[in-house]
Amino acid sequence: MNVTSLHIALVSETFPPEVNGVANTLGRLCQGLRERGHRLQLVRPRQADDTAPNDDQLLLTRGWPLPGYAGLQWGQSSLHKLLRRWQRNRPDVLYIATEGPLGLSALRAARRLGIPVVSGFHTNFQQYSDHYGFGLLTRLLTGYLRWFHNRSRLTLVPSPSQRLELQRRGFERLELLARGVDGQLFHPARRSAALRAEWGLCEDEIAVLHVGRLAAEKNLQLLTRAFRQLQRDLPQQRLRLVLVGDGPLRAQLQAELPEALFCGVQRGEALAAHYASGDLFLFPSLSETFGNVVLEALASGLAVVAFDQAAAAQHIRHGHNGALATPGDEVAFIESARWLLEDPESLRRVRLNARQHAGKQGWPAIVERFESLLHAARDTQA
Structure with missing residues (x-):
C-alpha cells in the first residue's frame, strides 16, 4: 500500500x-x-x-x-x-x-x-x-x-x-x-562459552542476569534479596549474578554483592552476547512504561522472572515462556525464580518458548x- x-x-x-x-x-x-x-x-x-x-x-x-x-x-x-x-x-x-x-x-x-x-x-x-x-x-x-x-x-x-x-x-x-525487538541481534546463537568462562561459569552452571540502569527506581534491593535467598535455598547450585549497566547505585550494589559481576554499559553485539550467555533474567522493576530489556531477554532465549505489568504482562504467559508475579509480591517473585532453578526441564522449555514468542516481535x-x-x-x- x-x-x-x-x-x-x-x-x-x-x-x-x-x-x-x-x-x-x-x-x-x-x-x-x-x-x-x-x-x-x-x-x-x-x-x-x-x-x-x-x-x-x-x-x-x-x-x-x-x-x-x-x-x-x-x-x-x-x-x-x-x-x-x-x-x-x-x-x-x-x-x-x-x-x-x-x-x-x-x-x-x-x-x-x-x-x-x-x-x-x-x-x-x-x-x-x-x-x-x-x-x-x-x-x-x-x-x-x-x-x-x-x-x-x-x-x-x-x-x-x-x-x-x-x-x-x-x-x-x-x-x-x-x-x-531485533530478533537477529538478540538471539540465543550469540551465547558465548568464552564470555561465560570470563564469568567463571561452566555450561551447566547458572548465570542470573540483570540488564538496566543501576538506579533506585529499578527496585534493585529486591534483586539483591532475591539472589541471596536463592543462594540460601539452593546451596547445591552454583549461581553467579551478572549485572549489565551503570548508574548511581553501582557502588552500593558492589558493596552488598562483592561476588557479583558488574559489566558496565554494553552495546550492540557485545550486549547481545551478554544476554545470550545468561540463563535466568530477573527484572524486579515496578516503574516501567514498557521495559525493552524484557523483550531483548526473551528474544535471547532467557527465562524471565518479572512482575505482571508492562512488557512482561504483554509478552509472558506464566509457566510457558517466563514467570510472572503479582506486582509488589516479592515472595512470589522469588518463588518463581526458585521454581525455574529447581526444575531444569521447565527452565529449558521456558527458554525455548521465550525465543519462539519474542522472535516474532x-x-x-x-x-x-x-x-x-x-x-x-x-x-x-x-
Missing part, C-alpha cells in the same frame, strides 16, 4: 548513542520511518563530543545535566528558535517524546503555528519522584504530565496496562504503540503502526 510521505519533526531530550529505553525506541522508529520514505527533522540537545551541524534534518539545542543520570540532559527551552525553524520549514506533524523544557517549548510552538502534535508517554517520572525522596512532587508531576499530554491530538503508550493506568488518571486520546509492524497514527493525527481536526 502506498502511503503519502510525511515531513515529521521529532523532539526528544535523549537519543542514540545514549543508552536507555527511550533513546533505543526513538532510534528504531526514526530508522524505520526513513526507510519508508518519510522526511525527518530531529530536535534534541547537543550531546558530549557532538560535531553534527544544524541543518534541515537536525536542530541542536543546549542542555543541562539531569541530576542522578550521568550522560543525560534536560533540553533548553527553545520556543523562539523552534518558531523560526518551523515557520521556515513547517512539518506536517510533530512527535514529542519527552516532557522537559525542550518538549514543552515544542508543544507551545506547535500550538501557536497550528502544527498537529502527537506525544509519547515513555517514562513514569511521577513514580520516579517517590524513589528519589520527592514523594510530595508526585501529585504535581502527574498533573503536569496530564496537562501536557492532553494538549496533543494523540498520546502513544507502550502497553495496555499503561493505557489503563493513565486513563484512570484522566489522560485522554490514548493509543497503543507497542515495542519491537519485530520492529517493522511497530513502525507501520506509528506511521498510521501520525497520519491520523495530521488528518484529524483540532
Whole structure:
C-alpha cells in the first residue's frame, strides 16, 4: 500500500548513542520511518563530543545535566528558535517524546503555528519522584504530565496496562504503540562459552542476569534479596549474578554483592552476547512504561522472572515462556525464580518458548503502526 510521505519533526531530550529505553525506541522508529520514505527533522540537545551541524534534518539545542543520570540532559527551552525553524520549514506533524523544557517549548510552538502534535508517554517520572525522596512532587508531576499530554491530538503508550493506568488518571486520546525487538541481534546463537568462562561459569552452571540502569527506581534491593535467598535455598547450585549497566547505585550494589559481576554499559553485539550467555533474567522493576530489556531477554532465549505489568504482562504467559508475579509480591517473585532453578526441564522449555514468542516481535509492524497514527493525527481536526 502506498502511503503519502510525511515531513515529521521529532523532539526528544535523549537519543542514540545514549543508552536507555527511550533513546533505543526513538532510534528504531526514526530508522524505520526513513526507510519508508518519510522526511525527518530531529530536535534534541547537543550531546558530549557532538560535531553534527544544524541543518534541515537536525536542530541542536543546549542542555543541562539531569541530576542522578550521568550522560543525560534536560533540553533548553527553545520556543523562539523552534518558531523560526518551523515557520521556515513547517512539518506536517510533530512527535514529542519527552516532557522537559525542550518538549514543552515544542508543544507551545506547535500550538501557536497550528502544527498537529502527537506525544509519547515513555517514562513514569511521577513514580520516579517517590524513589528519589520527592514523594510530595508526585501529585504535581502527574498533573503536569496530564496537562501536557492532553494538549496533543494523540498520546502513544507502550502497553495496555499503561493505557489503563493513565486513563484512570484522566489522560485522554490514548493509543497503543507497542515495542519491537531485533530478533537477529538478540538471539540465543550469540551465547558465548568464552564470555561465560570470563564469568567463571561452566555450561551447566547458572548465570542470573540483570540488564538496566543501576538506579533506585529499578527496585534493585529486591534483586539483591532475591539472589541471596536463592543462594540460601539452593546451596547445591552454583549461581553467579551478572549485572549489565551503570548508574548511581553501582557502588552500593558492589558493596552488598562483592561476588557479583558488574559489566558496565554494553552495546550492540557485545550486549547481545551478554544476554545470550545468561540463563535466568530477573527484572524486579515496578516503574516501567514498557521495559525493552524484557523483550531483548526473551528474544535471547532467557527465562524471565518479572512482575505482571508492562512488557512482561504483554509478552509472558506464566509457566510457558517466563514467570510472572503479582506486582509488589516479592515472595512470589522469588518463588518463581526458585521454581525455574529447581526444575531444569521447565527452565529449558521456558527458554525455548521465550525465543519462539519474542522472535516474532519485530520492529517493522511497530513502525507501520506509528506511521498510521501520525497520519491520523495530521488528518484529524483540532
